[in-house]
Amino acid sequence: MGELVNDAVYKELNLVPYSEFSRILEVSGYRLQVVEIFANMCRLNALYMIAHAGSGHIGSSFSSLDMVSWLILEELNTVNDIFFSSKGHDAPGYYAALMGVGRLDFELIHKLRRLDGLPGHPDIAINGIETNTGSLGMGISKAKGIVTANRKLKKDGRVFVLTGDGELQEGQFWESLISAANNDMYEITAIVDHNKLQSDTFVNRVSN
Numbered sequence: 510m511g512e513l514v515n516d517a518v519y520k521e522l523n524l525v526p527y528s529e530f531s532r533i534l535e536v537s538g539y540r541l542q543v544v545e546i547f548a549n550m551c552r553l554n555a556l557y558m559i560a561h562a563g564s565g566h567i568g569s570s571f572s573s574l575d576m577v578s579w580l581i582l583e584e585l586n587t588v589n590d591i592f593f594s595s596k597g598h599d600a601p602g603y604y605a606a607l608m609g610v611g612r613l614d615f616e617l618i619h620k621l622r623r624l625d626g627l628p629g630h631p632d633i634a635i636n637g638i639e640t641n642t643g644s645l646g647m648g649i650s651k652a653k654g655i656v657t658a659n660r661k662l663k664k665d666g667r668v669f670v671l672t673g674d675g676e677l678q679e680g681q682f683w684e685s686l687i688s689a690a691n692n693d694m695y696e697i698t699a700i701v702d703h704n705k706l707q708s709d710t711f712v713n714r715v716s717n
Contacts, residue, residue, distance in 0.1 A: 522556065522557050522560055522561075523553075523557075524553065524554050524557040524618060525550045525553050525554055526615075527608065527609075527611070527615040529550065530547070530550060530608075530609040530610070530611075533546050533547055533550070534547070534582075534609075534610070540582075540583065543582070544575075544578050544579050544582050544583065545575070547578050547582060547606075547609060548574040548575045548577075548578040548606075549574075550609065551574050551577075551578060551602060551605035551606045551609055552570070552571050552574055552602070552605075554605040554608065554609075554618060555567070555570040555571070555574070555601040555602045555604070555605045557618065558601045558604065558605065558618055558619075558621040558627075559601050559621065561619060561621060562621040562622040562623070562629075563622075564622060564629070565601050565621065565622070565629060566598035566599065566600075566601070568704060568706055569596060569598035569599040569602070569673070569702075569704070570598075570599045570600075570601045570602030570603075570605075571602065572599075572702050572704035572706075573594065573596075573599040573602055573603075573671060573702045573704075574599075574602045574605075574606065576671060576700055576702065577592075577594075577599075577602060577603055577606050577671070578606055580592050580669055581606050581607075581610055582610070584669065585669075587665070587666060588666075589659070589664055589665055589666025589667075590666050590667045590668075590669075591639050591655060591666060591667070591668045591669070592639070592668075592669040592670075592671070593631070593638070593639040593640050593648070593651070593669075593670060593671070594631060594642065594648075594670075594671040595642065595645070595646070595647065595648020595649070595651075595670050595671060595672045595673070595676060596642070596645065596648075596671065596672060596673035596675075596676050596702065597630045597631050597642025597645075598630070598673075599671070599702075600627075600628070600629060600630055600631050600642075601621060601627075603631070603637075603638075604617070604618075604621070604627055604635075605618070607636070607637040612636060612637045613635070613636055613637055630642050639655075644679075645673070645675075645676045645679050646676055646679025646680070646681040646682040646685075647681060647685075648670040648671075648672055648676075648682075648699075649670060649672075649682060649685035649686060649689060649697065649699060650681060650685045651670075652668040652670045652689075652694075652697045652699075653685065653688065653689055653692075653694060653697070655668050656668060656694050656696045656697060659696070666696065667696050667697075667698060668696055668697050668698070669698045669700060670697065670698070670699050670700065671700050671702055672699060672700065672701050672702065673701070673702050673704070673707065674701055674702065674703045674704065674705065674707070674712050675706070675707025675708065675712050675715070676707075677701065678707075678715065678716045686699075
């Protein structure tokens with residue numbers, strides 16, 4: 510990607526300004542259509558960020574944005590509801606969504622993978638990021654930790670975890686589900702972004 514993108518290319522890209530996000534979010538009713546438009550606006554801004562940075566994961570960001578947009582706009586109803594991505598490569602898309610709802614400074618759109626800007630992968634130093642993304646397959650384990658802490662503190666709240674279909678090849682993912690089920694951790698919702706791709710090849714060429 511870095512070899513294909515240069516200043517001339519990204520200067521031709523237009524981003525969607527924050528004012529347009531404010532306009533679409535003021536629409537009452539038609540929630541499915543609003544979420545769809547919001548997600549596509551975020552895709553344009555994620556593409557702008559990645560092109561501006563000269564690197565980043567377009568596919569992972571694009572494929573997750575319908576789900577991320579629905580969660581942010583329609584599902585995360587209380588202060589204790591949490592969403593995070595276990596795959597992490599979709600960070601530009603999530604940043605775009607957070608900017609769209611005003612939870613992240615919109616001017617950071619120009620600073621992906623820049624000093625004093627936005628890191629290429631999720632980091633809790635960024636507002637709205639609940640957990641860093643480390644090795645793949647750890648998302649459910651992190652969610653169980655959050656649920657366990659909430660239960661001890663007698664706090665309500667759901668935990669939505671977005672995983673990738675390539676990530677499901679990790680053994681820890683499956684091992685983590687056993688105790689989650691045995692401890693009736695109904696607070697956890699695991700979502701698989703089935704985009705059929707991992708890294709630089711198709712999932713079905715590795716382990717479908």
